[in-house]
Amino acid sequence: MISGRCAACKNQRRKCPSDCIFSPYFPANDPQKFACVHKIYGGSNVGRMLQGIPTYLREQAANALYLEAKWRIDDPVYGSVGIISSLYEQVQNAEIELAKIQAQIAFYKLQTQHVEAEPNSEVLQSQSITMEQFESDNPTITSWFN
């Protein structure tokens, strides 16, 4: 047994050189991290990708490769694309929700103006508008929903 080998060199059953490209990012105490990237990319591809990245960014790259590999193992069909698709849907739904709520605000603002302009209960009755009337008067706002 060679002591002090990184997880990648242990996995590959080789001596860990002093300038090992994997050693700083795949420590021996976390063999799962290398096992994941090895399963998806292959060890030599990971080494080659890390070599092509400036040293100060290699840790982020190794961590991102690990996450992508883990997601692909968890979901062999969609991998990280499945997560992106779900988040994209959440962003779209939030945008629709925001547009609806902004229309509601515009409605309440207008209603407040009506009430303040004619603070007479009889006039109030006729001035007060419904959300449906407001929407039909403001087709631009309601078109956001379509």
Place this chain on the structure above:
Amino acid sequence: MISGRCAACKNQRRKCPSDCIFSPYFPANDPQKFACVHKIYGGSNVGRMLQGIPTYLREQAANALYLEAKWRIDDPVYGSVGIISSLYEQVQNAEIELAKIQAQIAFYKLQTQHVEAEPNSEVLQSQSITMEQFESDNPTITSWFN
């Protein structure tokens, strides 16, 4: 030249077998698609991953692998993790925006109720509350922003 080879077999300069695992998903007229996955995962890893997936899901898997590979080529440090991080931030910002706007709506609703309950211009003046007063009266709502 062997005619009818898929992009993977053309790239690997080999005969394309009738049961080629790549052929349905990496057509000869789109060599870039295979070149991307080959660069990131290696051809044999892609073949192995496709083999492990039911036939009816392989097209989605091949397309997802292509997207992930393309994103990693475009951003060698973060790849698809960079896209996920940015979308996650958008979702969080949208949630904050929604909470703010919901608080605004609650404010306008309350203001409208005040005005309707006391439709007298003098009373109106004293009853009308500001957004600041509303926020200090409703710490639960405003705590969403913190």
